[in-house]
Amino acid sequence: MDDERRKLIEDTQVFFGDAVKFERLDEHSARLGGYLVRYSGPIDPDITGDFFTKESDLGIVEGAQLPVYYQHGMDGVLKARRLGRAQAKFDDVGLWVEAQIALRDEYEKALAKLAEEGKLGWSSGAAGHLVERTSLGKAWWVKAWPIAEASLTPEPAEPRNTVIPLKSLFSNQQGRATAGRGGPEAVGNTAASEAATQINLDIREITMKNEPNLKTVQMTAEEYRQQIAGAAKAAAEEALKAYRQGEPAVDSAGVHVQVIQDEADRPFKSIAENCAAVKTLELSKGQIADPRLRRLSVKAVLGANEGIHGEGGFLLEPALAKELIQPLHEEGPFSSRARRLPVGADSNYGWINGVDETSRATGSRWGGIRGYRLTEGESITASKPKFRRINWELKKYGVVVYATDELLRDASQFSAIVQQGAAEEINFMANDDILNGEGTGGPKGILQSGALVTVAKESGQTAATVVSENLHKMWQRMMPRHRQNAAWFINSEVEPELDNLYLTAGADSLEPRYVTYTPEGVMRIKGRPVVVNEFCAALGTVSDIVLADMNDYLFWEKGGIDQAQSIHLEFLTDQTAFRFIYRCDGQTAMNAAVTPYKGSSTQSAFVALATRS
Numbered sequence: 001m002d003d004e005r006r007k008l009i010e011d012t013q014v015f016f017g018d019a020v021k022f023e024r025l026d027e028h029s030a031r032l033g034g035y036l037v038r039y040s041g042p043i044d045p046d047i048t049g050d051f052f053t054k055e056s057d058l059g060i061v062e063g064a065q066l067p068v069y070y071q072h073g074m075d076g077v078l079k080a081r082r083l084g085r086a087q088a089k090f091d092d093v094g095l096w097v098e099a100q101i102a103l104r105d106e107y108e109k110a111l112a113k114l115a116e117e118g119k120l121g122w123s124s125g126a127a128g129h130l131v132e133r134t135s136l137g138k139a140w141w142v143k144a145w146p147i148a149e150a151s152l153t154p155e156p157a158e159p160r161n162t163v164i165p166l167k168s169l170f171s172n173q174q175g176r177a178t179a180g181r182g183g184p185e186a187v188g189n190t191a192a193s194e195a196a197t198q199i200n201l202d203i204r205e206i207t208m209k210n211e212p213n214l215k216t217v218q219m220t221a222e223e224y225r226q227q228i229a230g231a232a233k234a235a236a237e238e239a240l241k242a243y244r245q246g247e248p249a250v251d252s253a254g255v256h257v258q259v260i261q262d263e264a265d266r267p268f269k270s271i272a273e274n275c276a277a278v279k280t281l282e283l284s285k286g287q288i289a290d291p292r293l294r295r296l297s298v299k300a301v302l303g304a305n306e307g308i309h310g311e312g313g314f315l316l317e318p319a320l321a322k323e324l325i326q327p328l329h330e331e332g333p334f335s336s337r338a339r340r341l342p343v344g345a346d347s348n349y350g351w352i353n354g355v356d357e358t359s360r361a362t363g364s365r366w367g368g369i370r371g372y373r374l375t376e377g378e379s380i381t382a383s384k385p386k387f388r389r390i391n392w393e394l395k396k397y398g399v400v401v402y403a404t405d406e407l408l409r410d411a412s413q414f415s416a417i418v419q420q421g422a423a424e425e426i427n428f429m430a431n432d433d434i435l436n437g438e439g440t441g442g443p444k445g446i447l448q449s450g451a452l453v454t455v456a457k458e459s460g461q462t463a464a465t466v467v468s469e470n471l472h473k474m475w476q477r478m479m480p481r482h483r484q485n486a487a488w489f490i491n492s493e494v495e496p497e498l499d500n501l502y503l504t505a506g507a508d509s510l511e512p513r514y515v516t517y518t519p520e521g522v523m524r525i526k527g528r529p530v531v532v533n534e535f536c537a538a539l540g541t542v543s544d545i546v547l548a549d550m551n552d553y554l555f556w557e558k559g560g561i562d563q564a565q566s567i568h569l570e571f572l573t574d575q576t577a578f579r580f581i582y583r584c585d586g587q588t589a590m591n592a593a594v595t596p597y598k599g600s601s602t603q604s605a606f607v608a609l610a611t612r613s
Helices: 003-011 106-116 172-178 189-204 221-239 241-245 271-283 291-296 318-330 405-409 411-436 468-477 480-485 492-503
Strands: 012-019 021-026 029-038 065-070 084-090 094-102 121-127 132-136 139-144 147-153 162-165 339-342 349-355 387-393 395-404 453-455 487-491 515-517 523-525 528-533 545-548 553-557 562-566 575-588 606-609
Touching: 021 106, 029 084, 029 106, 029 121, 029 147, 065 094, 094 106, 094 147, 271 291, 387 553, 387 575, 395 405, 395 411, 405 411, 405 575, 411 575, 453 468, 468 545, 468 606, 487 492, 492 523, 492 528
Parallel strands: 065 147, 339 553, 453 606, 487 528
Antiparallel strands: 012 029, 012 121, 012 162, 021 029, 029 094, 065 084, 084 094, 121 147, 132 139, 349 387, 395 575, 487 545, 515 523, 523 528, 545 606, 553 575, 562 575
16 A cells, blocks of 8 residues: 555545435436435434534535545545535435436446445545544534545445544454544444455456456456345444344244334433433533434523523423423322313413303303293294303413532432422412412412302301301302312311311211211212312411312413523532423303302302301
8 A cells, every 4th residue: 555545544534324325217327315424412422422413514515516436435446436426415314415326337337236235335534634523421523524525335334323534444453443432332343344345355356447457357247246245244244233232122923123213203311311401502502402302492482582592492301391290280189180271382372162151040041041841833032052251371380490510410319309399399389379379470269260159157156167067058059060070178277177077976066978088098078078288278267178179170281391491590609500481371160150040049169168257
């Protein structure tokens, strides 16, 4: 090898792209396409620890024409013979190149045959002294990769790709030594290099009409094809051995399932990992972007600015947002029983129709529908229902959690803190507003609804007490159709009063069928569950006991939790602020108590015991 060629090999680096896509146009030409460079991120670099992003400087622009060679012009036969030109096109996946080549002789036809059989891959070459890498944790972001040419190569184009020096293709020892920088050892470099060398040796023995000085050996096209195919197959099998170990197993039916997954579809494993990806994007000024953030991007509300990702441009991973909101839906005493209504992607407010019914008297049911008992030939007076508009507009809750960089690196601890702390706080605010809210900063509470019925204290009843008549009358004021879904909501201070009613003999004693306990210790009054919570008022105050059918409470929510971060608030203390936003609204479906068909005491789906003082 001459000194000039050796120096060129020493100074050149190559990146193995994807497999070549082949389309034969006619007998004398073919079209080749494929990704020369694929984007990824610091969490999923290639097997040498390198990764490219949209911000990587590839030294070319959209539509650029790259010369196409075989093995970077270093195979020893054609050398710098240009096979064609590849046109560059950028998209969200990476750099796609497409070239049309002429099939002028046996050599080019043999290469076309290999491409058609899926045994060639794309590889880009860049001058090593112009390549720039930036360390990011255990990975290396390729900041600059000025592409000089696109090559066809028998090196396996495997899913994890590889960045290696060009000399690795010609020196097995050097290839092994350079593969491990910044990441795991490059699987298959040695075997691939040996296969490439063997292919080059085979090529040197082929009779080439335009290379009369080469040693010639008579060889049929079929023999040549078999040798090339065999060498390429051996290299591919060796290089992909480790990758195949991670493929899905064969099931009992003997069917092999292969899953091809876009990295952007791979979910974050924890809240900490999700937050760390957003922080990395902000620290790198948008240059280091985890591909999984693309599907989570939303517009930020920052005045006229809608593009600062690190300050509000990303959602929390849907599965992780579900973890945060789960306590609200499963543990909240009121929210877990409310009728939840979804909100569309482009909606923040709206309205629905509700029946405007305030009386069950004839002619008033459903707001005005009236039926008739008819005799023969008697006419019917027309009637119609009356509706009212129930307007809603999303309100917003916010929680900010601070985390040091040390805590952020401890994924399990940080995730536990955020999941419990942020979820409990959002859960608390939402349930407090469902009962007590004014309807301005959160849902409109039951106690603010026009449908609430308040049962007065008994004559002579002293403050901070509960008597059996209170419960009897509350039950009577609950509309019959709502009783099967109703529940009693009480402050913990009320429990001793209810136990005294059950245990103490006398005028105020309740029979066991009114107050009972399940084997699990859950109290029931008149067969309906009693839910002890911290949102009902203290003993003796209105709402210390509430009887409600929460299925008649409408609760709107939009998606899950919006998450954003800032490194600036506590920059000097090495802390990052993570903000969680949850939007919802709610109100009772009824807007007024209903006068029964018989009797004068109004009834509702929401009944509270008045203050006793």
